[in-house]
Amino acid sequence: MSNQYEKLVEQQARLKQKIEREDFKLRQSKYYENRQARKVRSRRLFKKGLY
Numbered sequence: 001m002s003n004q005y006e007k008l009v010e011q012q013a014r015l016k017q018k019i020e021r022e023d024f025k026l027r028q029s030k031y032y033e034n035r036q037a038r039k040v041r042s043r044r045l046f047k048k049g050l051y
Helices: 002-048
Strands: none
Touching: none
């Protein structure tokens, strides 16, 4: 009985780590996309001469 419990606890820990990794990847991806969008806006503003 305890062996099965230990396996479930280990599985839960692995799944939590996987969720944390995926969350980090998602946040990193959103940051990259926002950074690219900022660059595009800045270039457009510089071309128009607003800066």
